Amino acid sequence: MMKNIPFLCGMLMLLKAQMLLAQAHGMSATYQPPADPAVREKLAEWQERRFGLFMHWGAYCQWGVIESWTLCPEDEPFIGRGGAQGTDYFAYKKAYEQLPATFNPVNFNPEKWVAAAKDAGMRYMVFTTKHHDGFCMFDTRETDYKITSTNVPFSSNPRSNVTREIFEAFRKEQFMIGAYFSKPDWHSDDYWWKYFPPKDRNPNYDPAKYPERWERFKKFTRNQIGELMTGYGRIDILWLDGGQVRPVQVTGKTGRDGSQYYNQDIDMPGIAAMARQLQPGLIMVDRTVAGEYENYLTPEQEVPARPLPYPWETCMTIGNSWSYNAGDKFKTSRQLVQTLIKVVSRGGNFLLNIAPGPDGDWRPDAYGRLADIGSWMKINGEAIYGSEPCAPYSEGNIFFTRAVKTNRVYACWLSENDEVALPAEITVSVEAIKGKVKNVTLLGSAALLRFSQEKDKIVIRIPEAYRSSGQLRYSAVFSIVY
Structure with missing residues (x-):
């Protein structure tokens, strides 16, 4: 393992390096290198691998809608309901939350994904254990809103704990393992309290006004992350989404869309200490929350115009959607290979998202794209890795x-x-x-x-x-x- 990559060493000497937000979407304005030598070592190994697989998957794939976001009552262009599910919010939400009752991905075969990803030259992976809608793709003890619940048809399948099956399959082929976890949970009554209607992506109550309820949510979050850190083998990356869940100095801070959000301190120092005690050297990616728990930055759907002086990763969809959409138009193999080259030339990693469908498999053309990338990588991979x-x-x-x-x-x-x-x-x-x-x-x-x-x-x-x-x-x- 190469532990002294020059640009990583430069990064470690750089305290809170300033960056231009215009270069990439959704990136923090500062970077703080990790102090733990074990984290730095694992981060260096992760940088050498360069190419990874991302998978957004949940019960929402049955409707082919954007993952979780149709539940969010914000007036954003990317949030849209309609079609067969109608436009009435409360009727939509009720129907959405019944999706697990018909979720039965009988073609689930993670070994098939591993073979295709390995052949393409991918060397690490990140899987969505829970998105913002709160539906858990792992066998949590904290809620029944999960793929292993008895009301989910797939729960009778011996491989129903899909997170464990996926992690074990990829780990056997020497992939680094990443667990995506959403900090907001829109199904939890301690995040979106049923006493009030949801207003936006944030809690619909003031945690400072109802501290006992917020404490329950903090415990719930910590416990679920603890489950992932103990029952699923070696975990290399904890990829946390939902950057609005963070401490703020003044409650009632205004979000980018003008909405109000509260101080959402979930005790990241305590979560990080617990997670790293269980998984030494764990890379933490507290997305868009600058500080010691954002060990690499994650520009989304784009490539920075020039190299950045710290570890970073472009996360990008193979088509236009993060979640499964049968009609999604995929990027060409040439676009994907050339994007990988551009990302690496700027010093970043490329995390390519492919979404499984309701039957538990990828679209056939996803396998075709990976085969094409793999053919190129077998000849030219030395220009990419390390x-x-x-x-x-x-x-x-x-x-x-x-x-x-x-x-x-x-x-x-x-x-x-x-x-x-x-x-x-x-x-x-x-x-x-x-x-x-x-x-x-x-x-x-x-x-x-x-x-x-x-x-x-x-x-x-x-x-x-x-x-x-x-x-x-x-x-x-x-x-x-x-």
Whole structure:
């Protein structure tokens, strides 16, 4: 394991580095490196892996609606009800909360997902154990609103505790394991108290006014996280969503949509201490809550314009939706491969979301996309794993990475079409190259390419036989040794 990745070490020397929020969606304004050496070591290992699988799955997949959010009574463009379920909020909520009674994903087979993800070159995974609607995809003792409840048809299946089955299957193939957990719980009577109607994504009562109720919610949250940390094997990442659940100095703070929200302190120091006692070195991702429990940042659905001086991960959907939608239009294999290249060239990890459907499987085209990515990674993966950013990071359609601790730079030439058609020569200006270039090769070929070097510019000449072989797809990668 490489424990001294230069940009990670730089990050560890950087206390609360400032960043531009305009660069990426939903990111904190500061970063605080973890103090625990075990966390830093695991974080370095996570950075080396670069490519991971995200899965949003719950009873909501039966309707093909956005995960949980149709329950939220905010007037946001991404929150919409209607169709067969109607538009009356309270009727909709009642019907939504009955979805578990018809949830029976009989084709659930996590080993099939593991095989496809491993073949694609993914090396870690994050699974939604509970989203904001509060429906638990694990066998919690804290609520009956769970996949193993007797009113859920799938509960009679021997693999009904899907979180445990998924984690064990991926762990057997050496994946790092991440547990997504929603801090807000819209099913809990101690978050959305039934005495009041919900107003927005936040509690519908003031925790300061009703402290006993809030204390019950804090205990409920801590207990559920404790369950995940004790009954599900080794956990490497606790990926916490719902950034509004945080302490605030002044209650009644105004949210981005103008709504009021309260001080939602759930005692993260206590939760973190408990979780790390049970899972030493646990990476915590308290999303958008800057501080010691946000060990890496998570720009959503986009790639920062330039490298960031701390660990980060682009989380992105394979199509347009986080949850299952039978009609969702998936990104092309070329788009996905090139996004991976761009993310890594900026020093980030790429967490790609694929949502299982109501039958318990992915859409067939999801497997096709992963197979295509895997074919590319088998040839070019050395430019991705364990690499670091390399100035000038990108130049036109060329994106750069560098092998850590070696004098090797990778120039990833992105194609406009699926099949690569290279020009007779390409020119690259790699600031990181100090000294004379020894050789240049095209990954996938053992042949040495002719080149000329002038200061920091290299002109690579490509024989006709390698320009359009029919085997190169999405991006050609040149290895430059100096």
